[in-house]
Amino acid sequence: MAVEDPGYPLPRYAFQAQGVKVVPVRVDADGLVVDDLPDDVKLVYVTPSHQFPLGMAMSRATAGCRCCTGPGGAGAAILEDDYDSEFRFSGRPIEPLQSLDRYGHVIYVGTFAKVMLPTLRLGFLVTPPSLRTALHRAKFVADWHSPIDTQAALASFIDEGGLARHIRRMRQEYLSRHEHIAGVLAKDFPELEVVPSEAGLHLSALAPHSTSEEVVRTVLRAHEAGASVGSLSAFSIAQQRAGFVIGYGGIASSDIDDGMRVLRAALD
């Protein structure tokens, strides 16, 4: 199995716990570097619409060429984690790889954890027909079924337009927080490079003049002073890249300036 480096560690842990050999593959400005995929890879885990944690979208040329529809990827299944694409701030929505899939080997994973709230524990898959029987069996054995009352409540919320209204409202709210943080970073953090990102609930900023160890120490100082940010190193495997991951899903806009001042002081 190939995973993005840096990337979201949980799927890697889950597959490793099943004995799967996991190979990290680096990420560049176009997302996963598909030329680096091992020839014999069986499964590729990617976050194409908003790479986690760096935040870029995977190039459509890249996605359409090898990873999804080309001969090089024909033997591999693609696990597409589209965890937060509902919150895209500009441009047209990005088509999922799943919609480009001509060979029936893309498994699309969506979640209500980002668009609604993580405590729901509800997500969904869009799978090739060839996998459905196996996945139904796996779900049956692992958990039988997900909570029916919660699913029914969520289905009503969607049917009545509540989810669409929530997304429209929160997209504006998250965009405002994103621009606020990006503005402070551009003005007061000349040593950091914000990674361009058009979606989601977090942004990443590289620290090219620091080491990952220095970033971790800064993160700990900021944490002690009451501001919670992450270090890119927590998501890195073989490729160490120094930088910060700044989430804004759970912070009030009015608290952002204070948090950024704490981070500035921790860096100093």
Next chain:
Amino acid sequence: MAVEDPGYPLPRYAFQAQGVKVVPVRVDADGLVVDDLPDDVKLVYVTPSHQFPLGMAMSRATAGCRCCTGPGGAGAAILEDDYDSEFRFSGRPIEPLQSLDRYGHVIYVGTFAKVMLPTLRLGFLVTPPSLRTALHRAKFVADWHSPIDTQAALASFIDEGGLARHIRRMRQEYLSRHEHIAGVLAKDFPELEVVPSEAGLHLSALAPHSTSEEVVRTVLRAHEAGASVGSLSAFSIAQQRAGFVIGYGGIASSDIDDGMRVLRAALD
């Protein structure tokens, strides 16, 4: 891994899906026949307080001697599924094996599926300290956490005494249904032998003059006529035992007579 035969198939499927070799072990009037456990068994799955599906309690002598505290079982972990002991109709509550455990190798599994409702999807483990780190990691990787709002609502329900009231009320209700069905079986089904059972949401009746195939055909005829009963063969592995499993968790008392008439007609 050893499992009861007949027994609840889901744990067997879950462990088999992980590559575990599963050995069925027969059940007698005292529950799992522990003398039949293979010497090299690593894990024993049992339903000691109310064997599923037959319904007897495991003999305390048996449980206390080899399976749980004795030298023969010292190398094996015990997975104790206490799925419905809240609904015990008579006598003192049965102590779980977990409370007899002197070697720290009993894992107690409880659920709110029977005592409350299956759509909640909440259960719990009581584990030896030696396993906690591994189980926390497994839960983290498999699911991160269970739904927090649902757990909070259930915790309030328990704290405010709602669960205890529910159990008291439902115990009477289930006892009444149990006695009703057992009475009809004793009176109108002379060819069946009710397995004595003091707890739960179902009872089993052996059909010593029938084959499992005949029972399955009877079950299908009853189903077509609107009465849902199970065949013991659905829970049997190597030991075929002809009989019926009659659940009363989801039937109104006023519908029991009609259902039993349908089963009588299907048998005829």
